[in-house]
Amino acid sequence: MSIFPTRLRPDVFPPPARDEEGLPRPCxxxxxxxxxxxxxxxxxxxxxxxxxxxxxxxxxxxFVTTRDFARERGRLSPRGLLGLGxxxxxxxxxxxxxxxxxxxxEALKSGAVKGAVATVEAPPFVATRRLDFAAREGRASGVLLxxxxxxxxxAARRRWRVLSLPGAPHPYDPKAPGAARLRAELVRxxxxxxxxxDLEQDHETHRLRLAAGLADHGLVQGRRAHAA
Numbered sequence: 001m002s003i004f005p006t007r008l009r010p011d012v013f014p015p016p017a018r019d020e021e022g023l024p025r026p027c028x029x030x031x032x033x034x035x036x037x038x039x040x041x042x043x044x045x046x047x048x049x050x051x052x053x054x055x056x057x058x059x060x061x062x063f064v065t066t067r068d069f070a071r072e073r074g075r076l077s078p079r080g081l082l083g084l085g086x087x088x089x090x091x092x093x094x095x096x097x098x099x100x101x102x103x104x105x106e107a108l109k110s111g112a113v114k115g116a117v118a119t120v121e122a123p124p125f126v127a128t129r130r131l132d133f134a135a136r137e138g139r140a141s142g143v144l145l146x147x148x149x150x151x152x153x154x155a156a157r158r159r160w161r162v163l164s165l166p167g168a169p170h171p172y173d174p175k176a177p178g179a180a181r182l183r184a185e186l187v188r189x190x191x192x193x194x195x196x197x198d199l200e201q202d203h204e205t206h207r208l209r210l211a212a213g214l215a216d217h218g219l220v221q222g223r224r225a226h227a228a
Contacts, residue, residue, distance in 0.1 A: 052115025060088035085206030109134035
């Protein structure tokens with residue numbers, strides 16, 4: 001699995017709503033990121049890793065997956081990880097989802113990582129509560145990465161829906177691919193309004209930023225999120 005696919009969906013997306021607050025910073029606690037559709041999985045993975053690694057300290061990021069999940073979805077691309085500025089990443093492969101959740105919890109509460117991501121299908125509500133507590137105890141950011149959206153109960157403080165966007169125009173060659181883009185939709189939140197942000201990969205800072213030319217179109221509809 002590469003972090004971004006070489007070909008992005010050509011769909012035409014409606015403009016996002018305004019958000020005067022800007023993209024919320026990753027919290028010390030648990031978030032969820034889900035692909036809007038199976039083909040949006042690489043964008044969801046990139047977004048989740050970005051959220052987990054946002055803290056400016058030297059601790060590494062942990063990525064946990066199961067053998068079946070990796071077989072179906074593929075592996076992370078080292079080049080894609082470097083493009084996101086990830087230089088210290090620990091990989092853990094578990095046999096079953098329960099073991100992956102246990103590894104995520106232990107890593108988060110240890111304080112040894114600044115963030116951790118685990119690929120999951122259907123985490124129990126009790127497990128998500130434990131993960132949120134563990135992340136706050138270890139002063140880390142935990143992200144549950146899901147291949148598709150879900151309406152089940154979760155203790156995650158934010159729930160994101162991620163989809164691909166057509167790439168940005170290349171600044172020097174109109175025939176060459178430009179920066180990869182994605183849309184992150186905040187569909188559930190405890191502490192403020194919902195919204196959606198168009199983001200693109202910044203090859204200078206190796207981070208995701210508001211898409212060039214769209215920074216004044218960030219979002220917010222004034223809606224309040226339901227409690228997670």
